[in-house]
Amino acid sequence: MSPPQKHTQPVRSRSQRIGLLLFFPGFIIALIGALGAGSIYPKLFFLASLCFITIGSFLYFSAAYLSAPAGIRNNRIMFASLSSRGSIGVIIALFFIAFYILMYWFPFYLEHFIAMFHPLSRMLRGKPAEQYFMYGSLYTFTIIIMGARALMKYRHSRYQIVRTCAVIFSQFVFAFLIPSILAAFNEPEKYVNYFWPLSYKDLFPSNVNYLLNFEGAISKFLLAWTILLTFAGTPVLTFFFGKRWYCSWICGCGGLANTLGDPWRQLSSKTLASWKIERYSIYSVLSLIVITTAILWLNHLFGGELLGQLSGGFIRFYGFAIGMIFAGVIGTGLYPIFGTRVWCRFGCPQAALLGIIQRFFSRFRITTNGAQCMSCGNCSTYCEMGIDVRWYAQRGQNIVRASCVGCGMCSAVCPRGVLNLENGPLAGRIKSDALPLIKSFKSGI
């Protein structure tokens, strides 16, 4: 195929250019703050950067999306450098990776940047910010801003509107406000939208004991909450709605993928080979956690002190290799290269567990509408989990896959109204309403 032509560069309107002109100063203010000024004038730099970035982004996105009638506007995604692994995409990926490396292992280099979050942290938690408060605030802020973009871009789809609002709400309340308030009351700073096995430490004996011995009722409530969601919420909700109730409505990782990551969702690999890798890698991580948790409890129940060190060792290894490298640096840092759900697809133990339930014991499926598919490939292209949706749709088969997070984008981009996310009886959920033609040939060859 011929290379994209010159004029395929995005044509930006005046309001979009003004938006960018406001966004970049906001970004530069944040950089200057990070280089030192943040420690001297934390409030000023924090607020100035926040205002410029917020107003600039809103202007840019509303000019980009609200100026055209509502509908799917994936125009130029395959040409734009940002979204097609061009130089801008690579630069952004490098920036993300650098940020993660500094934040996890060299936070002292971010000292002045973190200082910009002290006033907010003092206000909410009554203590200065550390790197993870800075990260959590930035994460929440990003989901809100890019969530607004998703709301504008997909405003023709009520499913996307409701889902995006849920994701923003969940991040802001469960992963930002509640943990901050808990911290203000000297309670364990728990992100209540995460639980075992994603928040793997939650059910380790050491953590359970810690919460049981912690003064006050809230820690007991947190323990009960974790146990409830892990053992009751996960199977019951997944049975009724599929894993989407968590992965694309509640989870913060999913929230970031569906907001910040939206420009890159098409980059996930759809090959059969990557599906094979996915099955090995994701269930390995789940097994690792299940086995470790089981061993730790056995050890604990038999009063063994032998494995006392294992817990700490495991947490250090897993936290480094899986939590930081896999979920952070690769999972999010490489959004612009491998697409948005690398962690969710290849690593997340929660997604693995929910996926097993969804595949074998759930009312959820994506229905294929009769024989209307014309194999265009929009569904597969925009599936962030790398499912070759078209493969099912064109043969009139429902999509029942462990990995599907139910983001609903295949249904939204389908130009022929072929795909629909539905909950229904278990009987016949995989079997399909095949082509009208095939039906009349039941007794055929």
Next chain:
Amino acid sequence: MEHVVIIGNGIAGITAARHIRKHSNRRLTVISDESKHFFSRPALMYIYMGHMKYEQTKPYEDWFWKENAIDLVCDRVRKIDTKGKKAILRSGSSIPFDKLIIATGSKPNKFGWPGQDLNGVQGFYSLQDLEAVKKSTAGIRQAVIVGGGLIGVELAEMLVTRGISVIFMVRETHFWGVVLPEEEGDLVARHIKNHHVDLQFETELKEIVGDSDGKVSAVITGKGEKVPCSFVGLTVGVSPNIDFIKNTAIETDRGVLINSCFETSIEDIYAIGDCAQFREPSTGRRPVEQVWYTGKMHGETVARTICGKETPYMPGIWFNSAKFFDIEYQTYGTVMSQQKEGEKSFYWENPKGDKCVRIVFDSTTQAVLGFNFFGIRARHTTCEYWIANREKLPNVLCSMAASNFDPEFFKCFEKDIISQYNSENPGRMITLKTKKGLFSNRLT
């Protein structure tokens, strides 16, 4: 081993190949010079718009063909030697066959307008056409599209995404007048205009004018008006791509003539898809069927005949779909642009005028005959069930929700539809029964 050769790797030819492979281990060769691998033709527009890359329009990964022992030959068939049972290629070589399937699709119509072969004037059908549109529209500001059908509106949508002003000339008095009733045509026209396309009805193309480099510079309309432009899209329908078959022993008319088992006048030679013409089309069907879905069904049916189980074409109830910019369209059964005698139709449109439902029914028995949906997704199996079982209009309306295929949380219009029916039919009040949901169609 019997060698089956298929000319054309579009949806019809490839479906035939896949199904022959499913049923047998015959040797299979597919010849095409358009592309090495099968791609989705309706997706060409998305490549231009930047929604997808060419790679992503291919429904099967490249290893699929070797894995399934389907040989792909990149060449063009120049001639068919019906006696010697050989396909003679442009490269000079020839491929012998035991059975041959002609699935060469269509080519865009050109009606002999002066200037129709100038640079920057073209139809839009093939991968090569897409490349040509990319080249011809690079950096231009004004385009003209002639002919108000599905390809025309796709081309308009494509050009708009690159900031090109489009004048869309349609001969009829309303949009896609040969297929759509007036209300639906108007609904689509309003939407097209919302996208800043200059849609002009009752406007015919008379002549295309070029500059000294042989490139298009303007068109002249039937009224004598001269419209400057740098690109002209001719989207006035397609016709069977069978020039290389004319003057052979294979009988042709508009397309390659076939019986209901896709057999041509020559034994062991079959024709399917856009290029085929039924000698006796089944009731309510056209002799030449030029849509994706029929190509797929032709391919699947001929595969059975070729594998030894002679199977006539049994297409079932007609259906089709399209998208006009943001408005999706689905149709089931027969909805004609002009109502036939003995038929009536119920039409509902939302106040915003961007969604509508039309149900055609038999005026004596009230049995539903066809549906048009614009901006609302409908469940194929439910609509088909209603038509096949000649369900009566009031019953269909009562359980209308069962056919709703819109995503969760979308606004439902069934109540509005019923209250309009009730106001039009006082004394025959009906109420909504079924709720929207999976398998609710089983309740009807």
